[in-house]
Amino acid sequence: MSDTGESSVQARSVGDAAIIYASDYLNKLSGERIERECKRQLESGHRTLIINFRDTEIVNSIGVSILVGVIDAAEKSTARLIFSDVNNHTAELFQMLGLTRHVSLVSSEDEALSLVSEAQP
């Protein structure tokens, strides 16, 4: 696992997928770091982004707006976006706000990776 320096967002690559770890509170500061990291991973050729929310307790409105931006960026790059380890409250928030129409929500990182491997020819 690598720390991406100035962003202090942890991320790692598994094949074609990049796994990005969100912090405990997804607000403007941490959200922008994740957005930058996601865009960086897309630019470096990854076609699947898995954002792991295992440490995330709360996502505020700015966090939602930033995740919508990540969805946009992924769609433009024809990349797949998967959110894993999302707690119940956040999952319901994502569902209520329609984010789940654009991303796959899975319970664990392993499940996300199997989803990726299933999709591969």
Add this chain to the structure above:
Amino acid sequence: MRRLVPLFKALTSQRSPQRFMDTNTQRLLHTFSALADLGQEIAAAGDFDEMLRTSFHLLLGSLAIRRGAVAEYERELGSVRFVAARGLGESLTGPLALSTDHARRLSSLGSSISLADAGKEAERFLEEHKDAFASVEIDLVLPLVVREELIGLVLLGEKATGEKFTDEDLEVLSALSRHIGVGIRSHRLLDEVGHKAAENLRLYEGLRAIYKETVRAFAAAIDIKDRYTQGHSVRVGKYSEIIAREMGWADEEVEGITIAGYLHDIGKLIVDLSVINSPDRFNAKEQKEMNRHPYAGYEILSPISHPYADIPLMARYHHERLDGNGYPDGLKGDQIPPGAKIVTLADSFDAMTTDRPYRKKLPLEDVLEDFRANTGTQFDPEVVCAFCRAFLKEIEGSKERRLLNLINRNYSNVERLSPMLSQMLSEFDGGGTQTASAAGH
């Protein structure tokens, strides 16, 4: 908002096996947290652009809106300028024309306008920019109206749910937009106040400069009456300025004493010309006539509202002596205003270092010897010391050579005076029996 985290946790702890709270409650809480964050963001507002970007994020995030922009209405330019945007790419960045009529219509609407079913009143503006909006998939326009004034527009695309905006959504968006409108308006007002303050300061500085130049021109006019002392008043002003600065006076006070120096002899305007221009030493009658000038100066200057304190008093008392043997009032020691004590020394220095009809200018050693002999009786020791310090600093290589430039017109090799000035400083610095108090001038 971090402080809402405990609230979320409390609510989460009451979750049922199925759902921990109903969708409406969750939506309400999410919106409420967006509103609270927005209020905090606007109140903190250090960087205006950053505040706008963050506020717009909050607005989009409250309903997970996929794209949009905030545009500020610039009435004088007849256009709206984009100040924050998300998800629009580069397609909608330039200003959009918005006439005063259209702006009035939009502000009178005061509510959101769906581009799909825009009413007639908004049609003209929307029609004008229909292609631009369509190119970035904008569905909704919210006019930002504060006190019936159009501040700007919020343009919004679809929600991530793909559903239409509900009435509740529009209420939430209107509330959040109002906050953004107030933020923009407050920033604009602050900006205007800042500009006005800067403009007033420039005007004030300009008026002060005009006043100073006028007084200086007036001082030159005073000196023209006396053919033997041309330039005297302006030089006394400059010497006074140098001494006051050396004494640590504030800039405003230094400007005041400079003006006082320029005007100290204004009373000579009423002294008989034959007396002023007499080639000989004054007889008793002429001296009496001449001695009228300090009080006459006071009377001329008193009715004028000067931007600096005590200018008339400095003219009135510039021939007073610490020992009470001066004129016109025979004041002693601290009864004499500090400014007048400075002008007294400056006036004497210039008088002794310029030719008079009845004598040539004195050698600088004699001038300093005169100061030394009369410190404590005629001259204030603190003022004498300040003069000596300023003189010595310039001799010893200070960047500023204002005193030397004035003196060098008539004298050469002033460096030789260093030991004498040092000696006087050691004699009078802090050891004078009567000192001028800078406080109270």
